[in-house]
Amino acid sequence: MESLLSRRALLRWTVQLSSIMILSLPLLSPDCASAQSFQIVNMAVPARSFQMVIYPIAQVKGYMKEEGLDERVIFVAPTTSIQAMLGGDVQFTGAGSSALVSMARGNTPLKVIVATNDRVLQWFVTRPEITNPKELKGKKIATTGVAAIATFMAKQVLTKHGLDGNKDVIYLDVGQGNQLAALLGGGFDAAILSVEQRYVALDKGMREMFFMGNEVKNSWGTLATTDKLIKENPKMVGGFVRATIKALRYLRQDKEGTISAMLKFSGVSRQQATRVYDDIIGTFTRNGAVDDETQRNDLNIIRQVTSSSETMPNARAYDFSFAIEADQQLNRAGWKP
Structure with missing residues (x-):
C-alpha cells in the first residue's frame, strides 16, 4: 500500500511539475487574475510537435475561455499521461495511440475523441x-x-x-x-x-x-479522454473539443499566426516552422474526425502491436460525436477564426 501511494504521489508531482515548467513559456501563460472564474483543464502533450500546437493556440486565442475552461498544456510522456488521466490529474491527452494500446491490452475505459491528422506523419x-x-x-x-x-x-x-x-x-x-x-x-x-x-x-x-x-490510411495526432469524464462531464468534453476544432480552423486559415505559435511552442526556427507548415498543413482534418475505414485500419495496427487475437470494434475505441457536433455547430453559426 505504501508503495502504491508513493507511486501516486510521484505521478501527481510529475504532472504538477510539468505544469509549472510549461506554463513558464510565454505562449502558455494563463491570466492568473481571471483563472479562478474558469474550470481548470489539464491537457497532456507528448512532444512539441506541430500537430500539438493547436492546444496552446486554443488557449491563447481565447477559444477555451469561451467554453469556460482554463486549459493548462503540460508535457507528459504517453504512458504516464494515461495513468494521470485515469487518476484524475489530467483530463485529456494527445497520446491517443497509447490510449488505444491501453484499451486493447487492459480494456481501459478510454476513448479517442479527436483526430488531428488523417495521414501518418512519419x-x-x-x-x-x-x-x-x-x-x-x-x-x-x-x-x-x-x-x-x-x-x-x-x-x-x-x-x-x-x-x-x-x-x-x-x-x-x-x-x-x-x-x-x-x-x-x-x-x-x-x-x-x-x-x-x-x-x-x-x-x-x-x-x-x-x-x-x-x-497507409491511418490517423495521427489523436486526442483521448476517459469514459468517466464523457459520462460525468459531457459539457467539459464538448467545450474542450469545440475549442480544439476552432484551433484546427485557425491553423488552416492563419499561416503566419500558426508559425508564430510554433516558434514559441516548439522553439524551432522560422524557416523550419514555415517548411513544416507548408509540407503538412494538408494532412490536418477539417472536423476532427476520420472515417470508419481509417478507424478500422488504426485498430488493426493496434491488434498487431498488442498481439491480440481480435480487433476492437470502432465504437469501443472512438467517439467522434463531440467533434462532429462541434463542427456542425460552428458551420451553422458561420464561425470563422
Whole structure:
C-alpha cells in the first residue's frame, strides 16, 4: 500500500511539475487574475510537435475561455499521461495511440475523441546509395521500438513494395528521438523519422524513400479522454473539443499566426516552422474526425502491436460525436477564426 501511494504521489508531482515548467513559456501563460472564474483543464502533450500546437493556440486565442475552461498544456510522456488521466490529474491527452494500446491490452475505459491528422506523419528515409525498396533486403532500420506503431506500419509499406516486411529487414530500437543520429552515424541503412528529423536528414544528403502518410490510411495526432469524464462531464468534453476544432480552423486559415505559435511552442526556427507548415498543413482534418475505414485500419495496427487475437470494434475505441457536433455547430453559426 505504501508503495502504491508513493507511486501516486510521484505521478501527481510529475504532472504538477510539468505544469509549472510549461506554463513558464510565454505562449502558455494563463491570466492568473481571471483563472479562478474558469474550470481548470489539464491537457497532456507528448512532444512539441506541430500537430500539438493547436492546444496552446486554443488557449491563447481565447477559444477555451469561451467554453469556460482554463486549459493548462503540460508535457507528459504517453504512458504516464494515461495513468494521470485515469487518476484524475489530467483530463485529456494527445497520446491517443497509447490510449488505444491501453484499451486493447487492459480494456481501459478510454476513448479517442479527436483526430488531428488523417495521414501518418512519419517518413522512411534511407542512406543515399539505396535507391529502391528492394535494396533494403537484409538492411538495418532504426526505429523507436520493434513494437512501435510506426514500425508495424513500415512493415506494411515494405510488403506493399515487394519485400516481406516481417523478415527481409532488421528493425532495431535505438531509443526515442535517436533514429536520425543512428542513420547519420552510418551504422544503419534506413530510419523511420518524424517531420523535424526528416528535414535534417534530407539536408545531410539522405534519401526519402516513403512518406508513410501516402502509403497507409491511418490517423495521427489523436486526442483521448476517459469514459468517466464523457459520462460525468459531457459539457467539459464538448467545450474542450469545440475549442480544439476552432484551433484546427485557425491553423488552416492563419499561416503566419500558426508559425508564430510554433516558434514559441516548439522553439524551432522560422524557416523550419514555415517548411513544416507548408509540407503538412494538408494532412490536418477539417472536423476532427476520420472515417470508419481509417478507424478500422488504426485498430488493426493496434491488434498487431498488442498481439491480440481480435480487433476492437470502432465504437469501443472512438467517439467522434463531440467533434462532429462541434463542427456542425460552428458551420451553422458561420464561425470563422
